[in-house]
Amino acid sequence: MEEQQQFEPKIIGFTCNWCSYRAADLAGISRTKYPPNVRLIRLMCSGRLDPTFVFKAFSSGADGVLISGCHPGDCHYVDQNYKTMRRFALMEKMLVQMGFEQGRIKLVWASAGEGLQFAEAVTGMVETVRKLGPLDWHIRGQSNGHLTKELLLKEDVV
Amino acid sequence: MSANSKPKFAMYWGASCGGCEVAVLNTHEKILDIDANFDVVFWPVAMDAKYKDVEAMEDESILVTFYNGGIRTSENEHLAKLLRRKSKILVAFGSCASEGCIPGLANLYSKNELFNTVYAQRDGCSTVNPENIRPQQNWDAPEGSIQIPEFYSILRPINQVVDVDYYLPGCPPESERIAEVVDLVIQVIRGEAALPPKGSVIGAGASTVCDECKRSRNVKTIKKFVRIQDFMPDPSMCLLEQGIVCNGPATRSGCGALCPSAGAVCIGCYGVAEGVIDYGARMLSAVSSVIDSRNEKEIEKIIEGIPDPAGMFYRFSLASSLLGASKSAWHDKE
């Protein structure tokens, strides 16, 4: 009963191809457990992360967004993750202005070797967002043309 | 109402300031072409007409309707739907209709916060309203009950309410661009030109304001953001390079880069560039990418130079952005 009532947040995670995605791979290979709430999208580099993707995720029903890349200084594209660092700072500032709680969006550096740390970061974030509760931006925002109620109802299939 | 055979033309204002109408009048002699080629059937700012007259018209009997202003009230929505039904071609005219514009910035706040700002009598506020009276949608007066339109909790661009054929951006659209569009429609009527594909942006360029900006540009690295009132920019050099956040790089061309050439930043009234989904995301990403620091603390510091990112990057497009409105504004709806 308890479990059923517990809110299960949906979190979209963006990883770079070289460090954080491999960290996720490593977490798998070493069978490190973490909650199933995060669904990952692979980009070549965290520098590819367009804020549009983040806003899209929120407006399409995500309760949180995780962004992760190589550690600063270890970027496989030399220094692109510094751009991610800059964008994240401004993006977070704006989201707070739009009424987002701290913690709905998180930046995590994970090297290819840090499977455990990656899993811990995910677990931590899921807990935070679970406490914050549903964002439901897509339901609020459905009238602004991005999707329709019918589609939302389709979620019942899962 | 004249029974002549000229194609019918209508223009209406929703949640807007009236600047769009002025822009149309600003086309000078062009206005005569409109009169010569069209039978103006409905244009509240220019001539007397009643909603019932419009309702009485046959569907699609109006060839072109310029609808400016966004949807803030039930009246705006009703007229948008009505004119859509009555018109062959519905043009979202100006920034408000296309993307929400300044009225859309109100989407950062809840209805309640807005009403407090407007009606509450507070220090530093000129409102005189000792009994703290608020507008009531329905009011039963002895003479009978009065209704005023519902004030929606968020403002929407018209394409979120009705199907739009074309978008004519700008706050307001430059008169030259309007004139061009009018010419185009006239040519189409005469069979000298074909209509552009449905949904396209008309009366604007394919690139962004920088394309029309004469200022010299270089590789960009920004160590400090300054506000134009705090500093005397180099007149010939790109403003963004000087740390002043100019929206030119993300804003559709068409205005002729008027503001930058006059020494003011582009505030983005011509809206998103072709194919861009979210204006603010583009500007935010671009501006932050060129911050010249690798240290989180320092980056925070530099970003303090942008105290109001939402206002700065969504000044015109908040209502049409992916997030559309702030959480508190959405909250009102539930």
Add this chain to the structure above:
Amino acid sequence: MIEPRIGVYVCHCGTNIAGVVDVAEVSKWASEHLKGRGVVISRDYKFMCSSLGQELIEKDIKEYRLNRVVVAACSPHLHEATFRTATKSAGLNPYLTEMVSIREQDSWVHTDKIAATNKAKAMISGGVERVRYHEPLEPLHVPIHPATLVVGGGIAGIQAVLELADAGQKVYLVEREPSIGGHMAQFDKTFPTLDCSACILTPKMVSVGKHPNVELFTWSEVTNVEGYVGNFTVNIHKKARFVKEDICTGCSICQEKCPKKVIDDVFEAGLGYRKAVYTPFAQAIPNYPVIDKENCTYFQKGTCRACEKLCPTKAIDFTQEDQDISIQVGNIILATGYDLFDSRRIPQYGYARLANVFTSLEFERLSNSAGPTGGKVVLRDGVTEPKTVGIVHCVGSRDKNYNNYCSAICCMQSLKFAHLVEERTGAEVYNFYIDIRTPAKDYDEFYQRVLEEGTIFIRGKVAEVTDAARMAGEEGKIIIQVEDTLMGKQRRIPVDMVILSAGLEPRRDAKAVAKLFGISCSSAGWVIEKHPKLDPIATMTDGIFIAGCMQGPKDIPASVAQGAAAAARVLGRIQQKEIALEPIRATVNETQCSGCRICNNMCPYNAILFHEDRAVSEVNPALCQGCGTCIAACPAGAISGTGFSNEQVMAQIEGLLLLNLEAEPA
């Protein structure tokens, strides 16, 4: 967009996936609920990656006229290539495949079967939405310039140079010092075989020096690198030698006559002297000297010119100036080596405070028959032979205050020192070690041999090296304070000489060099290889290869092996004449580009060039590595990228969040 016809393939991976995820259910769900999204067929199979599994996909592609494939199995890093090949052999463009990692990201990390099954569905839905926007891509082909640049004339670089040159290819070798040879040239003996370092190195140096295919730039540095794999333009800064290379015979009279004596911090590790005009050592290649401006009396005071007067061939030329030479190469091999850990950073070990504390490199020179003492192992006074010598292992290595890593060579080096001291002085030798690490061929045998020679081994990290005598027998000695962890007690060992087996560190300028060549260093400073196990000699930047200690601490055999391996890789490239690159690239739509130049400094590979004339930016596809940072930065949305386009990512987001289910294709 042509009507997508998608095949979904759910792998059991034995029980790896099927044990947690209800694969049959997932496959059934996909065929029912994603029909509207273009899924024509959905299957689950025991091992998708097996030849049978692949055939299954190929058969379906033909039979159902599939134009997209989604494989839900393991990580794309494992089998993306496999399934692309399968798709290709069925006549479909390989890039129309998408992999969904329901093993590493689902079955292996979750326990709740229902949740895991639902997540698999969501992930597949994401893959399906994404694959709808995949485009057929063709790998880019770029021609390979046959010449190669090798940076660093140590043993790794020398090996690479010879492999390439002997195979008949043009090689440029750039060395910062006046002579090639590197650290190996400073050693006397090499472990475990104890053959004379010079005897095995100098022949190789000589053949580099006179090889018709080798162009040697010593006293030179690379200052600029432009271009991309197959076609680099490199600028070499050649410092003035003030010696006419064509005339000089290397008779070394100038060195004898030069009045200015200088402590040689480089080759002699500060333990010996050289002149202001010098060749670092007798067998130097090239063997004509350089004049070091900072110390030359003529350059400093304007008088002297002794060398000029006395040079029999009039080869001295004070008017010589630095040169910049530009070369074209197809590939670059970096072998810039290591720096020795500076033992001053551990003051309690007494180096530079106590005269008779030596670093390993100092001892190499001390024991070198061509060194300042002619190979006599003596104290700093230059005469006294030590009666007892303490060798401290792991100095600056395996220590969280300095470097966490093991420097790999110190154990064997220390054993070698122990043997040499024993052999040359008969002194009593103590080794202070944490662990003895002798993992390579014949290494442990050498350890046994040194044990038998009577060297004493004390297991424990040295706490302090001090001259503070406390009890009888310590007077005038250096005392090594250590906890003997085998005895379980504190010990004080008085010795005459201490050798600090200092660890290896990345070159001081490693980060700058990495930036110059567009590669990256780990936080420790060693260059990051393409894959630590499967591709240790390549880097993330195509056409840039690494060899030797630049990639991490290693001994001579390993460095030689890497040098040869890097050369072999380059030769393969040269033979192909052209190279295929992953077609993940960014492109600028020139009509939309307004030339705002925000993207211009987004690219660490300088792939974005700005055309002043047309005021638009352009991405050079061969330089572009496909990271996509410029795409995300473009305010006008004028830059788009293959493989990871906005459409693909946005669609995947909707898919993952299970929107659009059963909706008719847009």
Add this chain to the structure above:
Amino acid sequence: MKYGYYPGCSLERNAAAYNVSTMAIAEPLGIEFNEIDDWNCCGATEYTSIDLLAAYALIARNLALAEQLPDNGKLVAPCSACFLNLTKVAHQLEEEETLADKVNLALAEGKLHYTPGSIQVYHLLEVIFNDVGLDNLAKKVVKPLKGLRIAPYYGCMIVRPGYQRTFDNPEHPTSLDSIMNALGAFVVDFPMKANCCGGHMTQISQPVALEMLRRLLKNAADYRADIIVTLCPMCQLNLDAYQENVNAYFKTDYHIPTLYFTQLIGIAMGIPAEQLGIGKELVDARPALAKIGIEVPSEESVPEKKKHPKESLPMPTMSKED
């Protein structure tokens, strides 16, 4: 520069000279001390190992009192033991909430309360090295200690890896060295600079304590040090008061005066020796000071010492300064 000041017991008795000299140099160096009103003993080195909570409460009382001072939470202790205790407790209370609560419960009895994190404890050495700075110090030198060979002795307590901050290398500290250099003295590379002086071992097992002291004295002598300079009352007491015992026990003949670094700073600043408490030491410092022409009027209180021979043990050859 304003600081709260915690002298500690010894500076009232055996280390009075330390207190006097500290006060003497404070003003000209621009340091303003504000002594804690009604401070209590820090429990010295033993108490914490007898009853932790009581010991912590005892020390925390001083922190609580210091918190009431208007000195931006900076508290200075010249005694190394006091410093160590205060900084340790200040740190622990910050780390362990429950401990802090218990301690505050105790303090409440005395109507006191300590807010964890509100006090940063500094040793006097740190203040002079970092806050005053070598340049400013050098500017104040009117009588350089040229020709004086000094063995800088830090003792074992302030060099321990920091609780609140680590301000010098724990293995091989150099701050006192550079201060003495700034005064113009010749600083020998004293190898025992961070070893223990024996502390209260003198009361528990003299042979052990004396051996530890002998090592210090021997190596100071080996380096031909004229003076051992210290910054800890315990070290000074042991080296000074027990030097005779060492000589008696080991049949040695060491006569190396031990002064506080504040005393030497004072001398270099031209402050008259008697205003610096010089002459209070048992191993007479006058011969050493006379070397650089510092006259110290003899007091009856100062027991006559027999002059010690110029030639101490020779330096080993090849040592740095040769």
